[in-house]
Amino acid sequence: MAQGQLYELYCKAMFQICIRMTGNREQAEDLLQDAFIQAFKKLDQLKEPLQFGGWLRRIVVNECIRYSKKQIRLEPWEEHLEERAEEEGMGWWKTMSLDQLHQQIKALPDGCREIFNLYAIEDLSHKAIAEQLGISESTSKSQYHRAKQLLRTRINTAIQIHG
Amino acid sequence: MDELKKYLQNHRDQLGDDAPSPKVWAGISESLEPAATPVFRIGYRWAAAAILLLIAGAGLWYWNQPTQPAQELVKEIKQPVLPTITPSLVDTMERTITAALTKPAAKAKNMQRGFPAATPITTIHTVSELSNNDLVKMASLESSFTQVINLQKARISTTPLYAESPSYFKDFKLQMQQMEKDEKQIKVFISKNGMTDELLDQLINVYQQKLTMLKQLQNEMQKLNTRYKQNRESIDTAKTYFLNL
Numbered sequence: 115m116a117q118g119q120l121y122e123l124y125c126k127a128m129f130q131i132c133i134r135m136t137g138n139r140e141q142a143e144d145l146l147q148d149a150f151i152q153a154f155k156k157l158d159q160l161k162e163p164l165q166f167g168g169w170l171r172r173i174v175v176n177e178c179i180r181y182s183k184k185q186i187r188l189e190p191w192e193e194h195l196e197e198r199a200e201e202e203g204m205g206w207w208k209t210m211s212l213d214q215l216h217q218q219i220k221a222l223p224d225g226c227r228e229i230f231n232l233y234a235i236e237d238l239s240h241k242a243i244a245e246q247l248g249i250s251e252s253t254s255k256s257q258y259h260r261a262k263q264l265l266r267t268r269i270n271t272a273i274q275i276h277g
Numbered sequence: 278m279d280e281l282k283k284y285l286q287n288h289r290d291q292l293g294d295d296a297p298s299p300k301v302w303a304g305i306s307e308s309l310e311p312a313a314t315p316v317f318r319i320g321y322r323w324a325a326a327a328i329l330l331l332i333a334g335a336g337l338w339y340w341n342q343p344t345q346p347a348q349e350l351v352k353e354i355k356q357p358v359l360p361t362i363t364p365s366l367v368d369t370m371e372r373t374i375t376a377a378l379t380k381p382a383a384k385a386k387n388m389q390r391g392f393p394a395a396t397p398i399t400t401i402h403t404v405s406e407l408s409n410n411d412l413v414k415m416a417s418l419e420s421s422f423t424q425v426i427n428l429q430k431a432r433i434s435t436t437p438l439y440a441e442s443p444s445y446f447k448d449f450k451l452q453m454q455q456m457e458k459d460e461k462q463i464k465v466f467i468s469k470n471g472m473t474d475e476l477l478d479q480l481i482n483v484y485q486q487k488l489t490m491l492k493q494l495q496n497e498m499q500k501l502n503t504r505y506k507q508n509r510e511s512i513d514t515a516k517t518y519f520l521n522l
Binding site: 116117118119120123125126129133134142147150151154155157162163164212216233234235237 | 282290292437
């Protein structure tokens with residue numbers, strides 16, 4: 115069955131998006147299921163079959179945004195410009211494996227995790243994130259930097275503990 | 278773009294290795310095939326297809342009748358033999374149309390008036406201007422076949438291919454393009470000269486060839502995928518592609 119084959123091909127990649135966005139396996143599976151059902155039901159709207167992967171990714175991301183919009187709780191964050199300049203230094207994100215980095219991203223607090231994923235990995239602009247999540251553009255920017263700083267702190271701590 | 282974002286973008290596909298549990302696919306397939314819905318949907322589509330076939334059949338019957346005054350042409354249209362609903366709608370429709378329209382001129386002569394061996398379902402009163410309107414007849418025939426051809430094309434274009442490359446199927450594409458050209462040309466002849474038995478046969482032949490070729494293409498795709506799966510353990514997602522006809 116063609117749908118089964120398409121699922122086999124794309125489920126893992128799409129699941130990574132869901133699990134990064136929710137930080138929760140069970141919720142990620144629910145979103146993945148809803149997104150695939152939606153995609154298969156709308157398959158006749160896909161004009162160019164070669165673009166199936168990109169088209170499906172958009173459906174998955176939109177499904178994650180729809181979920182996040184209902185759940186999002188943002189902790190206020192005071193941004194300091196000097197911290198922003200410091201973040202870029204040294205490429206600290208390369209000090210651990212991609213798998214460990216992925217684990218740290220999944221463990222970010224609700225709110226800033228979704229914004230971090232949408233901006234840094236799904237490549238949405240802060241303007242688009244703000245519109246889709248119903249927040250201001252400056253909130254999106256400051257929560258992104260909050261996520262970056264948290265990641266940096268946690269990665270440094272993990273390295274100090276485990277070497 | 279900041280450096281961390283750049284780094285994550287470059288390694289986006291290598292982030293994470295979690296796999297969803299099998300219950301996700303179970304939920305998807307259950308949701309796509311609920312007990313009652315497909316019966317209705319397939320039934321609905323089937324009814325639409327049956328109506329189209331009936332129109333095409335009626336058209337064929339008229340073209341092969343000797344000219345008579347409109348008042349005398351009040352005839353019973355009998356139901357063509359239609360197979361029961363099976364999961365493969367395209368296959369079934371393909372077989373039905375091919376069987377119903379193979380050598381239509383010869384069949385129509387034998388039929389005389391009406392379709393053989395079936396229960397009468399309706400009576401239609403002919404309208405004289407319809408029998409003179411070849412374009413209407415051509416459109417009826419075209420819509421019957423086009424629906425089946427499009428269904429088969431959609432099935433092909435959503436089947437992922439794991440082996441070879443799009444260029445491997447070049448000949449199929451060229452053949453399809455040639456048939457589309459032929460179809461256009463026949464239609465031009467019909468619009469200029471009216472529908473003759475010969476042109477009708479040619480038009481039906483082109484549609485039948487299209488269906489045969491699409492079936493061959495699908496078989497070839499299945500063969501390639503089966504061979505690939507037998508020889509290798511896993512599917513390389515980067516090399517998977519879809520065929521755009």
